[in-house]
Amino acid sequence: MILILSAHFDQSTNDVIDWLCYYKAPFVRVDGESYLNSELNFKVMLSDNGIELSLGNILLNNLTSVWNRRWIPYNFSFNDELKKFEDVDIGVLANIKNNVIIEMRKSCKLLFDFLQTKNIKSLPFFNAIAIDKVTVLKTAASVGLKIPESIICNNKNDVLRFYEKHKKIITKPLGEAMSFSGKSHNYINKTVIIEECFLEQIEERFFPSLFQKYIEKEIEIRSFFIEGKFYSMAIFSQLDKKTSVDFRNYNDLHPNRNIPFKLPEEVEKRIDNLMSILNLNTGSVDIILTPDNDFVFLEVNPIGQFGMTSYPCNYYLEKEIAKSLIVNFNEQ
Template sequence: MVLVIGDTSDITTNIAMEWIRHYTKNVKRINFSDYTPLDSLKITNQNCTTKIASIDTSKVEKIWHRRGSIRFLPSTLRNTNSSLYTYLKKEEDSLLKSLEDILGDTKEYIGSYHKEVENYKIDYLLKAKDCGIRIPDTLITTSKKELQSFFNTYDQIITKDIRYGIKIKAQDSGIYSGGTFVVSEDIITSMKEHFAPTLVQEKIEKTYEIRVFFFKTTLYPMAILSQNDSKTSVDYRNYNREKPNRNVPVLLPKHIEQQILNFIKKSGLSTGSIDLIVDKSDNYIFLEVNPQGQLDWVSKHCNYYIEKNIAEYLVFK
């Protein structure tokens, strides 16, 4: 049996499920948006058994954790006061982490909720560097003096979130991440002597960007021609909805392919999306990885049929 963990609104999950059901009826799906009962997680001196939403996991051979997580908290508990929900969510997350490990010990578990939650950009930068992939010079600091010194070293620097973009909603307003943007002298001047930990990097003049979706050891690289648009030239994720960037399939040099495969192995990831840039000297530079990264647009723009390939792997290999 194949078990797919996704979400009702995820295009990739829906397309892949159509292919999987084309090949086999022996598949079950759990959606992040739905409450899923945990029938039992039973641990004895003899064995460990799990039953989720009436699914006996001993009969599951492969799990594809595409998107989100499993929701063991009923909606009545999710709508409770914030302090209680925060506590219950921590309990649920601890259970989910253990469950991933338990299931991963006895069957092939592809993807991960906790790899997405624990997506530490600094760790992945170091792992990429250790695999021989170039990375941007990076500083994390709470000191205005150190920030100014870093700023003076390069023609320009950029900043981005250390982990996640901020998204705080208030009744009449909100605070949202500005994504990746250039740091100016005026910004630094306006800052206090000490501030919250902040990540900055040298701004590298790039020819184009590359999104590499990977599933196991298969790479699906796509070039993003973001430099022709001032809105996306710093980061293609500053999307221009009216005039989208052109996206085309691209071949990676063999040594870059091998370095990426080494990074995947070192990071312990089985699927995800890697962001690279190619600079004016044709150097390939690692930016970050998203363990549950989007792949629908890569598949469609490049005619890779990734969802079909994933379905065939889950059913036949």
């Protein structure tokens, strides 16, 4: 039995499930929303005999593989539940919300730790999602990959010196990019170029932030890695001002041109080595090819999008993931 941990809105999960149905592979899907809203029975029993864990009617001891596909939404909230506390001080309300989030994450960790002890296959590995960008960049450099020079700081003088050195810099989140919706606006912490006028206005001290040297690009490359195989795509994002800094600033009216791409063997070997050290068996890798023909590694996301690479390049990655989840798969 294959366990799929996903979110109800994730189309890529639906596409992989189509292939599992084609291969007649038994599976069960558990969406994070059902777990967060307590629509699903979750029980952990501890005794002198050990630990037993159940998730709905799923017999976890019978699982053969697990696919963790963005199970808990990064922007989840308990706003409806918190309406019960409307008369509570806003500071206390924030503490209640933070405490509930911490408790929820602890219960999720219980599930992942339990599954890890069962010695079953998982995509990605259960500990993979906890990696951070700094560790990834440091490790990438150690295996011989080129990376952007980076600084994490909280004061204006350090940023100014970094800017003077490189003349063109960007800032990006230390974690994953997140979006927020307000009453009249949407917000996203994305990659942006730091202008000199902005530097003149910032406070002397601010929250620790990541800044990087801006890398000029010939093309941007998104490569989906799964169990030693690379499926790469060239993105001509530099041809559009809207997407030139980050292709994720999508231009829906004039989409970027995307074509299949083959990374040099030496670059693939180094990324494969990186993934092995990071204990990652799958992930979406972002790379820049510079006008000087250098390949600069940016980051890897263990649960990154793959549909955007699969469809334009006819890679059928959904099929490859399904085959990987089927233990002892044998093509009919």
